[in-house]
Amino acid sequence: MLLLAVVALTGYAEPAEAAAPYGVRAVEVAASKQGSPYAYGATGPKRFDCSGLTLYAFKKAGKRLPRTAEQQYEHTRHIPKSDRVTGDLVFFPHGATIGHVGIYAGEDRIWHAPRPGTFVRLERIWSTEVRYGRAT
16 A cells, blocks of 8 residues: 555655655655745745755654754765665755755655745756765
């Protein structure tokens, strides 16, 4: 049933044994916030910035993350692209820091709150300069 929910939300299913239950749940929570407006510093439940969305989704899934994208990157177990699964975090470097974060939804797509003037949405990963992390 849970795997069917991932397929319905993302259009793609990772191998069932690969995705952690909390990761799948974080994707479901993020997807339920589709259309919520971006607001700098917002952590939900109606408005989000990028790390606010990941913080909110993982909290609802039973995992605690720090507040900012940079702190979240430092708090996760770093993994190669080849090991990513539904519910992993996708980090976008900006210079020497991490400037953006989203939740991996499969098929090279993430749930994220992009920037001011936009809304939470599912979007294809647009850069090859990304890093992956898994909440521990």
